[in-house]
Amino acid sequence: MDINIRVAGEAGQGVASAGDLLAQSLAMMGLHVLATQSYMSRIRGGLNWYDVRISDRELFAGREKADLLVALTDEALETLRETVALGGAILSESSKADGTIHIDFTQAAVEAGGAKMMANTVATGAVYALLGYEVEDLCRQLSEVFKNKSGDILAQNVACARKGFELTRAYRGKVKGPAPVGAPGALYSGAESIALAASSGGVKFYIAYPMSPSTATLNFMAKASDRYGIVVEQAEDEIAAVNMACGAAYAGVPAMTGTSGGGFALMVEGLSLAGITELPIVIMVAQRPGPATGLPTRTAQGELKFAISAGHGEFARAIYAPGSPQQCYDLTRLALETAHKYQTPAIILTDQFLQDLQKNIPPLDDTPRPINRCIVTDAGEDYARYAVTESGISPRAIPGGPAKVLVDSDEHDESGHITEDLGIHLAQHDKRMRKLQGMTAEAIGPELYGPDSAEMLLVCWGSTYMPCREAVDSLNASGESAAMLHFAQVWPINVATAGQKLGRRRRVICVEGNATGQLASVLRETGIIGEVELLLRYDGMPFTAEYIVERIKS
Amino acid sequence: MDINIRVAGEAGQGVASAGDLLAQSLAMMGLHVLATQSYMSRIRGGLNWYDVRISDRELFAGREKADLLVALTDEALETLRETVALGGAILSESSKADGTIHIDFTQAAVEAGGAKMMANTVATGAVYALLGYEVEDLCRQLSEVFKNKSGDILAQNVACARKGFELTRAYRGKVKGPAPVGAPGALYSGAESIALAASSGGVKFYIAYPMSPSTATLNFMAKASDRYGIVVEQAEDEIAAVNMACGAAYAGVPAMTGTSGGGFALMVEGLSLAGITELPIVIMVAQRPGPATGLPTRTAQGELKFAISAGHGEFARAIYAPGSPQQCYDLTRLALETAHKYQTPAIILTDQFLQDLQKNIPPLDDTPRPINRCIVTDAGEDYARYAVTESGISPRAIPGGPAKVLVDSDEHDESGHITEDLGIHLAQHDKRMRKLQGMTAEAIGPELYGPDSAEMLLVCWGSTYMPCREAVDSLNASGESAAMLHFAQVWPINVATAGQKLGRRRRVICVEGNATGQLASVLRETGIIGEVELLLRYDGMPFTAEYIVERIKS
Amino acid sequence: MNLGKADTHPAWCPGCGNYPILKTLDDALKEADVDPSRLVLVSGIGQAAKAPHYVDRKTNIFNGLHGRALPAATGIKLANHKLHVIITSGDGDMYGEGGNHFIHAVRRNIGIKCFVHDNQVYGLTKGQASPTSDMGFVTKVQLHGVINLPMNPIALAIVEGASFVARSFSGDTGHLKAMMIAAIQTDGFALLDILQPCISFNRVNTFKWYKDRVRPIGEGHDPFDRDAALRLAFKWGEEIPIGIFYCSGRPSMESQIEVLKEKSLVEQYG
Amino acid sequence: MNLGKADTHPAWCPGCGNYPILKTLDDALKEADVDPSRLVLVSGIGQAAKAPHYVDRKTNIFNGLHGRALPAATGIKLANHKLHVIITSGDGDMYGEGGNHFIHAVRRNIGIKCFVHDNQVYGLTKGQASPTSDMGFVTKVQLHGVINLPMNPIALAIVEGASFVARSFSGDTGHLKAMMIAAIQTDGFALLDILQPCISFNRVNTFKWYKDRVRPIGEGHDPFDRDAALRLAFKWGEEIPIGIFYCSGRPSMESQIEVLKEKSLVEQYG
Numbered sequence A, B: 001m002d003i004n005i006r007v008a009g010e011a012g013q014g015v016a017s018a019g020d021l022l023a024q025s026l027a028m029m030g031l032h033v034l035a036t037q038s039y040m041s042r043i044r045g046g047l048n049w050y051d052v053r054i055s056d057r058e059l060f061a062g063r064e065k066a067d068l069l070v071a072l073t074d075e076a077l078e079t080l081r082e083t084v085a086l087g088g089a090i091l092s093e094s095s096k097a098d099g100t101i102h103i104d105f106t107q108a109a110v111e112a113g114g115a116k117m118m119a120n121t122v123a124t125g126a127v128y129a130l131l132g133y134e135v136e137d138l139c140r141q142l143s144e145v146f147k148n149k150s151g152d153i154l155a156q157n158v159a160c161a162r163k164g165f166e167l168t169r170a171y172r173g174k175v176k177g178p179a180p181v182g183a184p185g186a187l188y189s190g191a192e193s194i195a196l197a198a199s200s201g202g203v204k205f206y207i208a209y210p211m212s213p214s215t216a217t218l219n220f221m222a223k224a225s226d227r228y229g230i231v232v233e234q235a236e237d238e239i240a241a242v243n244m245a246c247g248a249a250y251a252g253v254p255a256m257t258g259t260s261g262g263g264f265a266l267m268v269e270g271l272s273l274a275g276i277t278e279l280p281i282v283i284m285v286a287q288r289p290g291p292a293t294g295l296p297t298r299t300a301q302g303e304l305k306f307a308i309s310a311g312h313g314e315f316a317r318a319i320y321a322p323g324s325p326q327q328c329y330d331l332t333r334l335a336l337e338t339a340h341k342y343q344t345p346a347i348i349l350t351d352q353f354l355q356d357l358q359k360n361i362p363p364l365d366d367t368p369r370p371i372n373r374c375i376v377t378d379a380g381e382d383y384a385r386y387a388v389t390e391s392g393i394s395p396r397a398i399p400g401g402p403a404k405v406l407v408d409s410d411e412h413d414e415s416g417h418i419t420e421d422l423g424i425h426l427a428q429h430d431k432r433m434r435k436l437q438g439m440t441a442e443a444i445g446p447e448l449y450g451p452d453s454a455e456m457l458l459v460c461w462g463s464t465y466m467p468c469r470e471a472v473d474s475l476n477a478s479g480e481s482a483a484m485l486h487f488a489q490v491w492p493i494n495v496a497t498a499g500q501k502l503g504r505r506r507r508v509i510c511v512e513g514n515a516t517g518q519l520a521s522v523l524r525e526t527g528i529i530g531e532v533e534l535l536l537r538y539d540g541m542p543f544t545a546e547y548i549v550e551r552i553k554s
Numbered sequence C, D: 001m002n003l004g005k006a007d008t009h010p011a012w013c014p015g016c017g018n019y020p021i022l023k024t025l026d027d028a029l030k031e032a033d034v035d036p037s038r039l040v041l042v043s044g045i046g047q048a049a050k051a052p053h054y055v056d057r058k059t060n061i062f063n064g065l066h067g068r069a070l071p072a073a074t075g076i077k078l079a080n081h082k083l084h085v086i087i088t089s090g091d092g093d094m095y096g097e098g099g100n101h102f103i104h105a106v107r108r109n110i111g112i113k114c115f116v117h118d119n120q121v122y123g124l125t126k127g128q129a130s131p132t133s134d135m136g137f138v139t140k141v142q143l144h145g146v147i148n149l150p151m152n153p154i155a156l157a158i159v160e161g162a163s164f165v166a167r168s169f170s171g172d173t174g175h176l177k178a179m180m181i182a183a184i185q186t187d188g189f190a191l192l193d194i195l196q197p198c199i200s201f202n203r204v205n206t207f208k209w210y211k212d213r214v215r216p217i218g219e220g221h222d223p224f225d226r227d228a229a230l231r232l233a234f235k236w237g238e239e240i241p242i243g244i245f246y247c248s249g250r251p252s253m254e255s256q257i258e259v260l261k262e263k264s265l266v267e268q269y270g
């Protein structure tokens, strides 16, 4: 059983808080919840919506259609009415529309003794009635949300929720919600999961310039800063951010920055700096549609090839592309570890869809578990930062002790001093590039989901994990034989492992959020695949299982 | 017949002016000349050298060995002595070394009535004697060089040249030079050829931030500015440069910028801007070894994949990689034309080797021949900058007339106004990407040099053209069956044409100035080749035919 | 999905200080008789930066990258210095991401008119501190309040020699219009910093806060007196001067370039 | 090819003003008793930026990207504010490519000591104008001479509130050493702009040119008087003041961050 609730209205009307409230209270009840957000690049007006999908089994992606649309404005109703599934219901503020359940949320809020802007709380009460749940469960969550606010505010909101519930009592259970199944109670967004892994994993310096959709992680880091002892600073620009991260990493603390494509473009010279100075920095790139400013609040997977080739000169980097909040957590930690083990930059490729998506999963560990920085503490006066080794990894000391630590963006000798000697250059360049061997050997191979023997293989990376996984289930349920191969690490790629899992299939389809099939290119380049089918979406909206299945079947 | 003269000494000793003087006077005599430079990143001291290779047949690259070494310092002698070919000679300022022809250049300069720093002129006179040429030919060139200086300076230099000649008369013809063959008299460097094509081709705005090895082109543009009516401005940074270029292109004049890898890294966001706003800008990237500052005065071909994937989001770009001064000229013009025809950025990938290399070729046309900007002049009030067309090319007007021209880095509708409509986004994105079809169809295919039927194929791009071409000749002369496939356009690649010329070969070897075989990757990605051999050089020095042949044979 | 066509209707919050600035810009352009065909409005990215899309009379627009309005405008002005080139953008755009261009555009004294909607906050990205945020300003990123000294763009423009340096307030449209027209009529670089309430993210520097504090610069002030201009530039708090702080009297960049003496580059093409 | 080992021997031209600056830096570090283990010398790219490689006593070095010494130094200082962080770099590096960081580092007032070898030219790239080049300065790029007003870094640092703003001259090593030590002992951001002859590319602002003009700032000057400091900052020409222009008395950034109150971030790790 699977119900998708779509709350829609203008920016500034409380769409997001209503959505959050529903998502949290439904999760608290023990339902599987998956919440996604669609919003415009404006603070007021326009049309935003928030989907809360609930089920009695685990959920991975959003849906195109809604079973219950809550339209806070006429525009929301007009634009989104067509997205309501057969047999679905519409709760609408507008009285003019036929076939909808009309409630004047605003008036109801005032009647309940609340403020006009509590209309959204009224709507949540109505949703609870339609789903056939108890309004008490919603009120419990309200107490949680407003626990730090004055008692009045809480009481008013509770009254509004009840009012909405009462006004819709006639439709009780019209869109019957699934029965709670004791799903884990904690909702995590991608943005938060990354921040949680970073702060618990020992990031002591988070530096960023605001940019959607990366800013949510910056906010979470700021919130975590006092607890974990992190300096979170807003840079004057992204160039400053990446260079500050390099400075902090040099001085000895795990350092991280986050941005989106345009900001990452500005960091590219700094990425090269981390490459030659062999500094462990982690860059989160939250993708959105480009080129340039493009569509700032939408989603895309357009930066894969850019991230792989970004930076002048050649150097080792690791690129992770998490596919879920859990993977956001795990791979952020791994990115920190890889960056430190190999003393080179690591990139986390996420996107607006995954940043904002929330899913309830078993609680993520937030206890401080700082990663191993892989530094040497016994280096003496004769220390040489860039000793040539077989692994390419030189023992790394940090400044402050007897060992002097010299790093240089120019080519340098083992001690770190600038050099123009071509033999030394070659030795250092080869040393740096050798790290790729270890990194490749350790690279996490793609995950195969679905039957080993499946005839059809959906190949994907990053956040497309979730819709692809659901698409596989849906395809198999409909009699197809499908599996998914998901790359959570997109660079370097361990060709042997990847090729093995790819196997021989009747159909191989790359499912990607870009216009050119970038993973397909990369896999062709690395010799893993030849020609394949491409299933691309680049209209700014995330994939859904329905979308994938429909495209495959047509 | 083929003689390589290597003049070496400290920065500031006049190595470059002695080299220039020799190259120019020998070219004027009707010899084929090829001059290359190796220098350190310092203004005084260190070790620089300047190779002047002369022959009675056309030359394309430098050589590893020298037939005649002119060592102005002890260090030059010690370091470069081992590079002297069997049967070669050494002219040396140092008296301590055996087996060299010792001349105290400095003392001789003073004795000839010149200044100490005219030692280099003395050396050129001595070179003329050893080559068996007439000193008068050298003096003629001196008159040319010093024609705007006071008569004294000229007279002193002439005296110094004669003095050097006299002092070495005993060795006359010891390293016999080839006989003049009426080779074309004009020497062109890559840097100058690009500037010449740009200024004669109608570039009205050249904006750059100094960076080796791109600065030589900036200097040439400044020199050309009064004659052609160009504004040449030094930007505060590379970000400013690329955005100013976009502004000027928008306003209606061909605009260009030049930089090296690190500066290009900073331009990447602006590249995306040109992509979405559909502005014709040309960026010259003069490659040098990275990562980061790397080796500022050396050569490399490390930016191919970076240039192809640079920029967030997806958009069309053309990338040219000239292989000689003539190609620098032709492809710069073509880059301007393509950028304007398709209203999208074009990149010229050159490198230190090609920037500094000089070769005598038939005179390049310097008459003003402004390219067609492909603008419409009859657009009216209802003009829409981004009309959706089948070719993806929208009629382009420039501001100042009745048509209002709106461009936006955000996604926009046909009029250029910002939009968040996903359907319009898709239409515009597809329109922009469609340009790649025309660009691919028009892409210049790789040049096949050597027999069609050759068993061994050297695949290369950019400046490696020249050494590869010589290597092919040398391989075939030694009984091998070799040909070269050179990509002067590296993006987009017309797969059909390229594949056809590739044919079926026993051995395919990619010859590239980087550590990973970037062209090989790109050709694999586009499906043109599978696994190939890689012959890579990334020590900062340019390829030579000897180097390639030796690596192939071993 | 059809989310509405292109936005030529302001996407700003009701009550935002950008509205009166937009309206005044329309009026000033008309009053200064600026031909929309010969005008380019340039901006970066931010709430303020959307303004060019909303002007009354359709004109040429270059809405470039965040922070890069100035270099784009510089390229435009050098390519065709006979166009009016006016920037209308935000404080984050101009003084944060774009800070380096700001310094050097002032030094060049290129004939660009730079109208900065200074709401002392990053509006479009939802309320982080901007370079001009007051100390103590609390945001989701600056949880303990801003500790940096606010940037003083007026003083910076004065010391680096801009032709025209002024401040106005979106709440005093008469004053604002006069300043805009004066800027438009200046040869060389003009900075007009415009105090602009952001009702959504700046709950400190509100309309009332500004209204209570702004004081027109007195008649007695000589804008050619740099020392006096600087003393005024440091006034911020109980009293905030608005008006023309400084005029350097320097010639514009474009007037000093030989190649541009007669015709613009565009006119010379072909 | 072996072109000599790593360069710990200055690759500067004989007679370059960088030599006395380097020597004085060595002396100042010793005299101020800076432990090389607890010092990081930071630089960007340029001739001056090579200085860290040449210091007498081996110390920690971060020789980063052109124009990015300040953000690197900021990251270092915030990660371990118990280190001395001194930048020694060029005018192009700091005021050209790095201009935006300069504004904002000053505003942050982070405890970095910033020694700028100001030769009014781009040395390493062979002689283009720098932001501080005088008007009329002719180069291979500026063939008709510089037309931009030279940037005034002293005034900029004053108006944006640096803790310490001073100028010195490579030709007066006694004065220079005193300034360096005073900068090192300052809490907060210190700018020390050092006039430095470039014998290869600046034939205008030569040793003699500077020598004839520099005048120590008189005893009477109160560095806490901003107006007076600014008046001095505009003196350039027949007389060029050297000495301490300004002290803002602001607390350093790092002293205001709660998390850093007791231990540095590095000390807190684990």
Ligand SMILES: Cc1ncc(C[n+]2csc(CCOP(=O)(O)OP(=O)(O)O)c2C)c(N)n1
Residues within 6 Å of the ligand: A209, A210, A211, A212, A238, A262, A263, A266, A293, C045, C046, C047, C048, C049, C066, C089, C090, C091, C092, C093, C094, C117, C119, C121, C122, C123, C124, C125, C130
């Ligand atoms: C390179 C880059 N970095 C960050 C952003 C995100 N961004 C968009 S607007 C903005 C700040 C806007 O602040 P301001 O210029 O003051 O304008 P306001 O919205 O307050 O009018 C930022 C950081 C971006 N678009 N590009």
Ligand SMILES: Cc1ncc(C[n+]2csc(CCOP(=O)(O)OP(=O)(O)O)c2C)c(N)n1
Residues within 6 Å of the ligand: B209, B210, B211, B212, B238, B262, B263, B266, B293, D045, D046, D047, D048, D049, D066, D089, D090, D091, D092, D093, D094, D117, D119, D121, D122, D123, D124, D125, D130
């Ligand atoms: C991003 C980038 N742009 C340009 C350069 C080239 N570059 C190296 S040093 C330099 C200028 C140096 O001038 P300055 O900082 O004044 O130092 P000086 O050599 O005069 O001491 C430039 C432009 C670079 N290394 N990186």
Ligand code: SF4
Residues within 6 Å of the ligand: A043, A044, C011, C012, C013, C015, C016, C017, C018, C047, C048, C119, C123, C124, C197, C198, C199, C200, C201
């Ligand atoms: S967020 Fe602030 S600046 Fe932006 S439109 Fe709303 S009120 Fe105006």
Ligand code: SF4
Residues within 6 Å of the ligand: B043, B044, D011, D012, D013, D015, D016, D017, D018, D047, D048, D119, D123, D124, D197, D198, D199, D200, D201
């Ligand atoms: S070029 Fe100038 S700054 Fe560089 S070392 Fe030589 S004299 Fe010094």
Ligand SMILES: [Mg+2]
Residues within 6 Å of the ligand: C046, C090, C091, C092, C117, C118, C119, C120, C121, C122, C123, C130
């Ligand atoms: Mg703002």
Ligand SMILES: [Mg+2]
Residues within 6 Å of the ligand: D046, D090, D091, D092, D117, D118, D119, D120, D121, D122, D123, D130
């Ligand atoms: Mg300098």
